[in-house]
């Protein structure tokens with residue numbers, strides 16, 4: 001009897017020791033030091049990600065220069081429109097300009113404000129806001145054209161949507177795509193460009209054919225005469241050295257907007273197109289430049305952008321790379337008088353083409369991005385972010 005109870009006591013002790021050992025081993029193997037994957041697995045097991053993305057909803061709060069639809073075809077777009085009409089890779093979104101599209105303003109995932117106009121005067125702001133939703137600062141005009149003081153809107157916006165490359169949603173007038181891969185190359189902070197083809201190693205038959213008729217030097221189409229960048233003075237100074245034909249209300253020539261002949265002239269008559277911006281602001285490059293790229297004409301650019309982030313190398317002439325107007329004019333004359341030099345500016349056409357995306361594709365993708373859902377982002381000082389991006393001085397002297 002005694003022996004038996006001693007045996008069962010030993011057995012019990014043994015069991016306890018084994019049990020304790022097992023717990024120890026379990027603890028050690030599951031400790032974060034030894035089993036890091038286990039932490040992730042445990043988390044994923046208890047928080048199964050929902051693979052079917054829910055639709056995100058976007059409300060256009062104000063109009064875009066009077067256009068309630070922001071150039072979209074209809075008032076309200078569903079996921080099918082995002083996919084089939086806008087060709088968005090991430091398309092599970094709906095968008096409307098009707099404030100009552102959803103029963104409550106706080107239900108929208110994003111509310112887009114067009115900031116060019118002083119909207120609090122024209123249109124009240126949403127009375128309530130949810131901490132989950134993003135207020136979007138949308139603007140395509142440069143700071144000089146922003147008719148809106150932004151000091152009332154500190155700590156108001158969560159996302160920016162503009163031509164600036166440091167915007168959350170970059171909204172360029174156009175972009176360049178690689179023809180072979182279809183990949184979007186620029187604008188981008190660090191674009192990867194192919195090297196220009198060597199002079200004389202190829203021919204552009206269209207340029208060869210147009211060359212004999214291209215007898216005029218530079219064309220400039222302009223409607224705002226006095227600008228912050230003083231481009232009008234640069235053009236005038238250039239006119240002292242080369243022939244510059246000025247079309248529009250600031251010049252002596254006219255060509256009706258929409259007249260196809262005006263566009264044709266760029267191919268058939270002129271060698272250079274002046275794409276001078278009205279302000280010298282970071283990343284500010286307008287549709288005029290992209291318009292010129294559709295023709296066999298070399299754009300002469302003047303602006304605040306770093307153009308290598310927008311255009312292929314050796315596809316344009318940047319006025320700000322020159323010390324003064326004489327040097328720029330001299331270079332233009334040199335290029336204009338040498339067919340193979342002139343033609344060499346069109347090498348990129350074999351590799352790149354222009355493309356256009358709706359900014360709402362990118363907005364939709366951002367609203368679905370996991371990082372967006374777990375992040376709070378606020379622009380504390382939108383005024384400084386926006387207005388600090390311009391300068392008044394240019395490199396070229398004129």
Ligand SMILES: *[C@@H]1O[C@H](CO)[C@@H](O)[C@H](O)[C@H]1NC(C)=O
Nearest residue numbers: 188189190191306307308309
């Ligand atoms: C312009 O952008 C390119 C590409 O990001 C960069 O390498 C270069 O340093 C920039 N130039 C200037 C003047 O900032």
Ligand SMILES: *[C@@H]1O[C@H](CO)[C@@H](O)[C@H](O)[C@H]1NC(C)=O
Nearest residue numbers: 199200201202203204208340
């Ligand atoms: C390009 O055209 C010029 C003039 O027609 C011709 O002399 C030259 O050999 C051509 N070059 C190539 C690479 O085809």
Ligand SMILES: *[C@@H]1O[C@H](CO)[C@@H](O)[C@H](O)[C@H]1NC(C)=O
Nearest residue numbers: 131132133155156158376377
């Ligand atoms: C947006 O900003 C507001 C404050 O300005 C903040 O309360 C809210 O959490 C932010 N929302 C997101 C989604 O970052």
